[in-house]
Amino acid sequence: MKIGTVFAITTLGLLVSVHAMAQKTLAEATKGKFLFGVAVNMQQVNGVSPIESELIAKEFSTIVAENCMKPQPTHPEENKFNWEDADKFVAFGEKNKQVVTGHCLIWHSQIGRWMFVDSTGKDVSPEVLKERMRKHIYAVVGRYKGRVKGWDVVNEAFEDNGSYRKSKFYQILGKDFIKYAFQYAHEADPNAELYYNDYNVESPTKCDGIVQMVKELKAAGCRIDAVGSQSHMHINTPSVAATETSFKKLKDAGVHILITEWDISILPSPYDGANISMNFKYSKEMDPYRDGVPDSVQQKWNKRVLDMFELFLKYNDVIDRVTVWGLSDTGTWLNGFPIRGRKDYPVLFDRNNQRKSVVDDMIKLTKKY
Ligand code: 9MR
Numbered sequence: 001m002k003i004g005t006v007f008a009i010t011t012l013g014l015l016v017s018v019h020a021m022a023q024k025t026l027a028e029a030t031k032g033k034f035l036f037g038v039a040v041n042m043q044q045v046n047g048v049s050p051i052e053s054e055l056i057a058k059e060f061s062t063i064v065a066e067n068c069m070k071p072q073p074t075h076p077e078e079n080k081f082n083w084e085d086a087d088k089f090v091a092f093g094e095k096n097k098q099v100v101t102g103h104c105l106i107w108h109s110q111i112g113r114w115m116f117v118d119s120t121g122k123d124v125s126p127e128v129l130k131e132r133m134r135k136h137i138y139a140v141v142g143r144y145k146g147r148v149k150g151w152d153v154v155n156e157a158f159e160d161n162g163s164y165r166k167s168k169f170y171q172i173l174g175k176d177f178i179k180y181a182f183q184y185a186h187e188a189d190p191n192a193e194l195y196y197n198d199y200n201v202e203s204p205t206k207c208d209g210i211v212q213m214v215k216e217l218k219a220a221g222c223r224i225d226a227v228g229s230q231s232h233m234h235i236n237t238p239s240v241a242a243t244e245t246s247f248k249k250l251k252d253a254g255v256h257i258l259i260t261e262w263d264i265s266i267l268p269s270p271y272d273g274a275n276i277s278m279n280f281k282y283s284k285e286m287d288p289y290r291d292g293v294p295d296s297v298q299q300k301w302n303k304r305v306l307d308m309f310e311l312f313l314k315y316n317d318v319i320d321r322v323t324v325w326g327l328s329d330t331g332t333w334l335n336g337f338p339i340r341g342r343k344d345y346p347v348l349f350d351r352n353n354q355r356k357s358v359v360d361d362m363i364k365l366t367k368k369y
Helices: 003-023 050-059 084-095 126-143 168-173 176-188 204-219 240-252 295-314 358-366
Strands: 035-040 062-065 099-107 150-155 193-198 226-229 232-234 256-265 319-324
Touching: 035 050, 035 099, 062 084, 062 319, 084 099, 099 126, 099 176, 099 319, 126 168, 126 176, 150 176, 168 176, 176 193, 176 204, 193 204, 193 256, 204 240, 226 240, 240 256, 240 295, 256 295, 295 319, 295 358
Parallel strands: 035 062, 035 319, 062 099, 099 150, 150 193, 193 226, 226 256, 232 256, 256 319
Antiparallel strands: none
């Protein structure tokens, strides 16, 4: 064989393998380490943009509903359930052979006010609220028994300072509402995994509060498989060190970790958190990338994604799933939060549904772990 031929074959081999690597999906690259998922909306389930539905099916091994399984949509009135969207969502995941996660059973937000009041508008008694919670959880978990791998049983019960959020659930039942929710979910589907889910878990005081709650739940004999760290991040915060500390604390508490709602906002932020009632006034300075992201900022964002992803990989013995909160920059909730009408770039596919270049670098990183 001539040297030229050898060179051609080697180059071709190299090109083929580079191409194959570029084609690999994050779900494939993370297989055996953790599930890699995305939050989906109903347009995607309904195939309004077939490209998006196909990307979701191809690139991810697990899905979660961005909205349709929450208390308000599934249970808008005491004696009324709406299953249409949730049914379609679960069937969509099954069709794509994806692991389906349930989000979320008990949350102070996106829940009908009926849950907490009687016919005169007064707060119900603890017994009545417990019974309403039980019926809600039994209905939702029972309906998808055996089809949903695990549930975010309670969402966002803590303030960032580690105290309990003074939600209606807390006001009426005290912190025991969390224990009841886990008990009811376990009764409704004994095989389902059960999770506690929150944002800013990297805040040391909040993380300590969650760890204490996990210990109390375990002492009370409740099943709790994992804590979901939502991971709504910013280009500068939280630090990798603070994030790692939170992972260590959770690991020591004997629970697994899920990265449940990962995104990294590229925009300046007046607020670090995901409390959706926060809202700030629009200004051009707070929306600097309407015409595109400058290269230096894009590089900084890419590095941030890789630093965090590497941390997730480092803890893959306890991190069971990494889910990105939304497929593309077009549909991200961050275009409307905490300031309406901005243009953010926080997830892994761009506004043309193209995979961002950072994904190839993430795939390369998986080989190290
Ligand atoms: O992304 C969701 C957005 O479409 C909804 O309008 C919003 C309403 O509550 O909820 C968003 O998802 C939230 C998730 O359910 C819980 N953690 C914070 C998420 C972002 O607000």
